[in-house]
Amino acid sequence: MSDAPAPPDLLSASKRELEEGAAFTPRFGPDGLIICVTRAAEDGEILMVAYMNAEALRLTLTTGEAHYWSRSRQSIWRKGATSGQTQKVREIRADCDQDALLLTIEAGGDGGACHTGRRSCFYRRLSETGDGETVLLFDQA
Amino acid sequence: MSDAPAPPDLLSASKRELEEGAAFTPRFGPDGLIICVTRAAEDGEILMVAYMNAEALRLTLTTGEAHYWSRSRQSIWRKGATSGQTQKVREIRADCDQDALLLTIEAGGDGGACHTGRRSCFYRRLSETGDGETVLLFDQA
Structure with missing residues (x-):
């Protein structure tokens, strides 16, 4: 991720392999987890x-x-x-x-993904109030 | 995130406020960080x-x-x-x-986001080989 230039000691063969290789070697974090972004095949909407x-x-x-x-x-x-x-998986991509x-998935049921009943978990956007406070406004993603 | 039913002890006023309120109270992790997914305003492509x-x-x-x-x-x-x-920010959304x-951003420079020179960091997709191994195939996101 990012455009941050890698320190020289990371410009190793393993880094090149990670970024330019065909081997799938997912890097789980210290907690054993990897982040997943899920979007709808239908229209590309980010669901969760x-x-x-x-x-x-x-x-x-x-x-x-x-x-x-x-x-x-x-x-x-x-x-x-x-x-x-x-969620029927149509495609999985890995980042650099x-x-x-x-x-990229096809959703079953009502087509939603969020436990609140909405299609996407991202149903609120940040908005600045007149006095510089940031609040959340509800709208469809 | 998720459709996982919350345990009863989490169905508190604070959980409702978190999910249904207008207050922006970003939940940084134990490491002090929050995950950000970045997409292009132009076409919704996930960049990083x-x-x-x-x-x-x-x-x-x-x-x-x-x-x-x-x-x-x-x-x-x-x-x-x-x-x-x-990345000029056009919109920020928070999840449930x-x-x-x-x-959602407008990219400057060459319009890319990935330090490898590609537009998106997600330039490889997972593919199954005949013998059940998962490899990465290069293509545009």
């Missing part, structure tokens, strides 16, 4: 941001259905298992340094 | 995933130019300061539980 551990990623790859890691419940969760808002994933 | 600390967010809000926190360099970085790939941000 969540995490996967290695097992959730494995399940996603093998079943074709998005699985995530719930940090609050500390368990793997098949998206839509309770809500019906399943392989510490973020981008999923 | 990065992090902000409170000061990077403040600078982004006050200057209208995206600032991030570089985890590798442990410092704030004004996007494009060295690459010319500046306010622990992720979605920036």
